[in-house]
Amino acid sequence: MTHAFFALIVRDLRLAARIGGGGGMAVFFFLVVVAAVPLGIGPAPDLLARIAPGMLWVALLLSSLLTLDRLFHADYEDGTLDLLAMGRVPLELVVAAKAIGHFLTTGLPLVIAAPLLGLMLNLDVAAFPALMLAMLVGAPALSFLGVIGAGLTVGVRRGGLLASLLVLPFYLPVLIFGVSAARAAMAGFPAGVAGQSLLLLAAVTLVSLVIGPVAAAAALRANLR
Amino acid sequence: MSPMTSLSASQRLQAFANPARFMALSARLLAPLWVVSLGFLGVGLYYALFASPPDYQQGETVRIMYVHVPSAWLAMFGYSVMAMASAVALIFRHPLADLCAKSAAPIGAAFTFLALVTGALWGKPMWGAWWVWDARLTSVLILFFLYLGYMALWTAIEEPTRAARAAAVLALVGAINVPIIRYSVDWWNTLHQPASVFRMDGPTIAPEMLLPLALMAFGFTFLFVTLLLVRMRAEILRHRVRMLRLAQAAARAED
Numbered sequence: 218m219t220h221a222f223f224a225l226i227v228r229d230l231r232l233a234a235r236i237g238g239g240g241g242m243a244v245f246f247f248l249v250v251v252a253a254v255p256l257g258i259g260p261a262p263d264l265l266a267r268i269a270p271g272m273l274w275v276a277l278l279l280s281s282l283l284t285l286d287r288l289f290h291a292d293y294e295d296g297t298l299d300l301l302a303m304g305r306v307p308l309e310l311v312v313a314a315k316a317i318g319h320f321l322t323t324g325l326p327l328v329i330a331a332p333l334l335g336l337m338l339n340l341d342v343a344a345f346p347a348l349m350l351a352m353l354v355g356a357p358a359l360s361f362l363g364v365i366g367a368g369l370t371v372g373v374r375r376g377g378l379l380a381s382l383l384v385l386p387f388y389l390p391v392l393i394f395g396v397s398a399a400r401a402a403m404a405g406f407p408a409g410v411a412g413q414s415l416l417l418l419a420a421v422t423l424v425s426l427v428i429g430p431v432a433a434a435a436a437l438r439a440n441l442r
Numbered sequence: 443m444s445p446m447t448s449l450s451a452s453q454r455l456q457a458f459a460n461p462a463r464f465m466a467l468s469a470r471l472l473a474p475l476w477v478v479s480l481g482f483l484g485v486g487l488y489y490a491l492f493a494s495p496p497d498y499q500q501g502e503t504v505r506i507m508y509v510h511v512p513s514a515w516l517a518m519f520g521y522s523v524m525a526m527a528s529a530v531a532l533i534f535r536h537p538l539a540d541l542c543a544k545s546a547a548p549i550g551a552a553f554t555f556l557a558l559v560t561g562a563l564w565g566k567p568m569w570g571a572w573w574v575w576d577a578r579l580t581s582v583l584i585l586f587f588l589y590l591g592y593m594a595l596w597t598a599i600e601e602p603t604r605a606a607r608a609a610a611v612l613a614l615v616g617a618i619n620v621p622i623i624r625y626s627v628d629w630w631n632t633l634h635q636p637a638s639v640f641r642m643d644g645p646t647i648a649p650e651m652l653l654p655l656a657l658m659a660f661g662f663t664f665l666f667v668t669l670l671l672v673r674m675r676a677e678i679l680r681h682r683v684r685m686l687r688l689a690q691a692a693a694r695a696e697d
């Protein structure tokens with residue numbers, strides 16, 4: 218069982234690496250979104266520094282949403298998903314493997330790229346550790362909540378946009394706690410305040426680890442009938 | 443001993459699952475429900491607009507409250523009806539529960555929209571702004587998004603049984619998430635702006651204001667139930683028309 222689980226993750230990583238459009242594309246999109254911000258609101262360094270954590274988080278949300286429709290779509294089209302659903306690995310675990318693959322190919326590269334973009338947005342270096350830690354804690358929630366939207370819209374034509382609409386409200390707690398963790402570190406609040414938002418963010422992530430696979434598997438079963 | 447009494451609770455539930463029985467029962471209930479809801483709304487509006495005093499701080503604008511507060515209640519009530527019906531549909535495969543959830547969504551969304559609009563109309567004279575990023579407003583706005591997403595999913599999936607299952611899953615996930623979103627938004631707002639903009643503990647409500655509010659709340663609730671029944675009946679008829687069309691198409695294909 219564990220072997221099959223890891224094989225699924227490795228398969229997704231391999232597909233992302235070979236077909237492209239995986240981590241590299243997501244990082245590129247992240248970069249373009251962040252580069253569009255100074256062009257839109259003006260290059261004043263202190264203004265950019267103030268909005269940098271929020272901007273980076275919103276860009277992370279958008280890149281995560283953008284890659285959702287690829288989660289199940291190709292497997293649905295060529296019938297792999299039917300085989301996976303009939304296989305011995307429970308569908309919940311299949312979904313969890315997919316979500317982990319999504320996190321490793323889109324969430325993690327973005328977290329690693331975040332400090333570079335933070336420098337470009339004039340973000341205070343003291344806030345980097347808190348921001349990166351918060352992103353690392355929160356990004357799995359984006360993948361595990363995202364699979365719900367992807368599962369609900371599998372087989373729907375132009376499901377990507379619909380999946381984004383369905384999932385975005387669920388992303389908001391992640392955004393709120395993630396940004397406030399970085400903000401608190403930036404404003405030089407005592408570590409307790411940043412720690413509190415980080416703990417709440419971790420709680421949201423843990424809840425999503427449970428809800429995501431169960432709900433997405435139920436949605437896939439409804440859609441594969 | 444009549445056959446009804448020997449049935450278990452779930453069997454009794456199944457007895458009401460028969461759409462024909464539902465159509466007969468709801469047809470008899472509709473007229474009295476319309477009378478009761480319009481009656482409550484009529485008397486409530488009279489009290490709200492004419493027979494209650496203006497507020498000593500807010501003046502006449504307080505009358506917006508009699509529409510705003512019941513709408514906000516019904517917005518949340520509508521989502522709970524939707525979520526409970528979805529749970530019943532997923533667990534017991536009750537055929538009417540899907541229709542109930544589907545029919546509740548647009549009504550709940552309409553009440554949510556009404557709450558947002560009346561809130562904006564009230565906010566302009568009171569706070570000087572149509573919209574404030576207050577915790578309460580933000581969470582109602584997100585609730586509105588959840589309704590819209592639910593309805594979009596119903597229309598996006600063509601086959602009704604598939605759409606019903608997927609929408610039920612979405613409604614339940616939303617029901618788990620609503621308290622989390624609500625809490626996070628409250629927490630976000632209190633961190634950044636302390637409660638200076640928006641205070642719900644203004645004037646504690648006077649009895650002469652409580653009466654129209656209660657009348658309106660009853661009227662809105664009965665209106666919700668009435669509209670829900672109307673919509674469910676329409677859904678059943680829509681299903682029958684669909685079946686007839688399919689049968690017709692099949693018959694034509696055989697010719």
